Amino acid sequence: MAGIEWRTFVARLAQRIWFRLALFTVLALAVSLLGRFAGPALPDAWALDFGQDSVATILQILASSMLAVTTFSLTVMISAYSGAAAQTTPRATQLLLADNTSQNALSSFLGSFVYAIVGIVALSTSYYGERGRTLLFLGTLVVIAIVVATLVRWIHHLTTFGRMADVLDRVEQAAHDTVCAYAEAPTLGGAPATDVPASARAIRAGSPGCVTGIAVTALAEAAEQARLTVHVAALPGVTVGLGTPLAYVEGFADDDTADALREAFRVEKHRTFEQDPRLGLVALSEIGSRALSPSTNDPGTAIEALNAIQRVLTDLLTTSADPEISHPNLRVPTVSLEDLIEDALRPLARDGAGIVEVGLRVQRVLGDLITIAEPGDAATFMAASGRAEQRAVGGLPDEGDRELITGAAATARARNER
Structure with missing residues (x-):
């Protein structure tokens, strides 16, 4: 570690x-x-x-x-x-x-x-x-x-x-904390990502595992002392292998500096909630997906998980980012909104494809999020609505149920025009 x-x-x-x-x-x-x-x-x-x-x-x-x-x-x-x-x-x-x-x-x-x-x-x-x-x-x-x-x-x-409600509340709170922290500082205080020059040196992982956090201050200090520009390649939540690039540096970095940069990336065996905005959504989705397994057959819990996911994604969309760049020598990519939506909703849309109540709730959650999203983000939610509609319609044998899903999806996507 x-x-x-x-x-x-x-x-x-x-x-x-x-x-x-x-x-x-x-x-x-x-x-x-x-x-x-x-x-x-x-x-x-x-x-x-x-x-x-x-x-x-x-x-x-x-x-x-x-x-x-x-x-x-x-x-x-x-x-x-x-x-x-x-x-x-x-x-x-x-x-x-x-x-x-x-x-x-x-x-x-x-x-x-x-x-x-x-x-x-x-x-x-x-x-x-x-x-x-x-x-x-x-x-x-x-x-x-x-x-x-x-x-x-x-x-x-x-x-x-x-109990189920207690676990859902704890996971939602953890997801809320990390998502809001990410929304406030999507680039961790660094500058937005730019193209990595071909001459940049890769700082590679010294062991396989999962990046659970980045000591941004230590990374910036090491880069500033060596007058480097660091392009972060592995965000918290990313799984890396031995030798996988964690970052790329512009400028000369000796072995001691490279070690200091490498040590700023926390690589461990298991993902944690500390700096990973995706893990909380993944966990909420897993709770709902497990409730939809044939052995459990509990659509109500899946709907509760969807409600929690909606609240967390609402926090993401309504939290303002801090425009200040504290570490201009760092170039940090952001997590794709599409990835966050897929983490949160794809398992539930897949495993609930044969349950009309779950399919309807997925569309209503997406419709509510489309209403408050910026135009570019709304398009991503609309695309997710279309994929969820296809899954649900393909898994429902009853024509009436399929029409309900189709109508709910159309209503959700139409909310972008209001």
Whole structure:
């Protein structure tokens, strides 16, 4: 894996479940051991007698219950991941893994377990004085309150976590974020793409994989230091092989500069949502397409996916691009609108060709998008409407259903004239 920018590293680290677990565990360990050092600083009035082994008994109950709750929570989370991958799309799993509520719940339960275990061990070795035992007791009450509040929130969260609607909402939000970011900066702050001179040197991928992101600032700085013009050839979401050109450079680039340019491209095994405007649309389309499989036969979910796709494409069409060029030494191509439409609608138009309700919804979505699109973009949507009409008409045996699709397609394309 190459080209991991520190901002990306920090953002991903916060989403890793092990990181939050480790953080809560260390915090619990520090709090449970604090009593020995903070206890002597407390006034004598804090040296209270809570009864023989009362603190140890409470900690034992907390430890045994938190171990069971942690195990249960982990089982539920794994089941949700597996169910989402099987019923929706495996691309949604990375969004569920980054869920803050489930990570906080699991981390709180494990942290409470560690707090209780360490407290029990410390009590058995006379680690605390009387005031330290008082502080431990008060800390235990606070931990219990946190656990109860977290458990209530976690139970409520489980009623929706990993369900179809929840996964659709998460994927739509991820698609919205990346599509809007792309619409605001379609060339990533660089200048629009131009023809690559024949003399330009290719910067080739050092390993096969998928381009998941470009560290634009690092790329621009390396190019500026060497006085180069960089033509980006591989956008986020593109699969590359060993030696596939990632970029072309005008000017002289030594090996160190070429390595710096290559490292600005993040090449990994799997696509991510971070800078890829197509992946969210692909995932929404996969959810709808899987719902149309004969084993599932759920046109309603496919229509829900189409509604989400319409909202995301509406965001794309209505978000204004920033005209400022921050990196004039970069030449960056844009993602084709036709590719975005094909990613979003082709699988649904194909797999729903024999279902009139899906075919009608596809045409209505395209008609609404044609209404708000610029003339050039509207032509692309109209072409997609014609292809979807052909698929639907070819898959419907009933003449009445075919006429419905034909009428809906004509209405959709006519909206370009309004």
